[in-house]
Amino acid sequence: MHEHHHAHRVRYRECDRMGIVYHTHYLDYFEAARTEMIRELGVPYLTIEDSGFLIQVVQVNIRFHSPAFYDDELLVTARVSKLPSSRLVIENEVRRKGETKILASGQIDLCFVDAGTKRPVRAPDYFVAALERAFSA
């Protein structure tokens, strides 16, 4: 298992007429968290693209348990529990900093794609190896 906690301050533009974070922005939080989680592995996404792979989102599942509010300091967790084949599954949770209650939880399924053919391919070896090292650390 490899996970990363990404801090995010809720912005005015993210809050709706009800004064709570509009649901779409959680996807942005998840993007930032998994980007930093992958960077922490030592294989930033740009490196992956430069080696001829793209990563596309193929499925999104989010449950909203309790609202987040303007100016809240959030911790957004991105976690990988399983080595990828072509598909890479990321689990996400959002909490207020210093709290254990989960405000939202989600799963994002990504797919490695060949940048040329745009067809699904196995995750590059160096990426799988980096995850294996993180899993055993």
Next chain:
Amino acid sequence: MHEHHHAHRVRYRECDRMGIVYHTHYLDYFEAARTEMIRELGVPYLTIEDSGFLIQVVQVNIRFHSPAFYDDELLVTARVSKLPSSRLVIENEVRRKGETKILASGQIDLCFVDAGTKRPVRAPDYFVAALERAFSA
């Protein structure tokens, strides 16, 4: 069953470095489609809010089957197949205009909430009645 087809032209700001619609924007498409679907029932969302109810998103599930591209003309379907209790389930599909292939499909679960207490409540009677009329039409 009651459904509505909402037309959307893909904008530049919605497309990413891969030249395809970035996944988060499908949630915006779904919002527009269900808003117009509800308006077509004769109970626009503002009327619902004015009568003391809010509708919050509690779960989101989207599958991305095939990319949409810049300037594509999309048809976004929002459909209700079941009368709501507190929860209102909307099924969505995105197709290119004139095509049958589904680019993305999703389910958005909404919850009626009392605007004062912010607690889940049964859908207002006039809303259920409007859906019943639509189902039997």
Next chain:
Amino acid sequence: MHEHHHAHRVRYRECDRMGIVYHTHYLDYFEAARTEMIRELGVPYLTIEDSGFLIQVVQVNIRFHSPAFYDDELLVTARVSKLPSSRLVIENEVRRKGETKILASGQIDLCFVDAGTKRPVRAPDYFVAALERAFSA
């Protein structure tokens, strides 16, 4: 002078804690309006890109006179008053449908760029010719 009026319904995601359209979304309204204005000229943006040109935003100036609210039906005007050299200036106004009061007004300065070198170039002849025809219509 060539102008286009683009209809837009204000969405929930566009409104902030004050219940008004958050200022950033006016830029999205302007994008949609100028895209359709250019399409009406007979030279949709995709055609321009396909012929080796890009259009980049180089300056933005917006004044917000009066707020727009959730579910408002807006008319967004995009107007060209002057033939472009490298720079194409678009004037925008936002009104509520059926009203004359201007809610927001803006000017967007665009620049034609060679898709290969990424350097500013004169607007393509067919684009200038299409504008000339529209100006004299």
Next chain:
Amino acid sequence: MHEHHHAHRVRYRECDRMGIVYHTHYLDYFEAARTEMIRELGVPYLTIEDSGFLIQVVQVNIRFHSPAFYDDELLVTARVSKLPSSRLVIENEVRRKGETKILASGQIDLCFVDAGTKRPVRAPDYFVAALERAFSA
């Protein structure tokens, strides 16, 4: 003069088909930078709202000098050079971390508004006092 430098990492969702940051997102960068600049004064925006004031954007002016790219680390400057009356003017610049070249520069004019009447009012005394302290520090 009081200024703050806010770090921002460019996200995938912010980049367009040209591979550069789409212009609208600079407004989001500016929002984050001025929010943190105001927090640093000791009067976070929530405190201002709690004391009965709102701050609305009344004018936006941005010049885009050079593109920012995916995964760039940006420093976004927010600066106040003049004590506010009703209007508070924020100057912004965006640079790549460690570089002096300005990628984008902008001015955002804000207006203090009475939360009840929604009419322009003078900035609250404690806010002006906090700025005066910062100016003389």
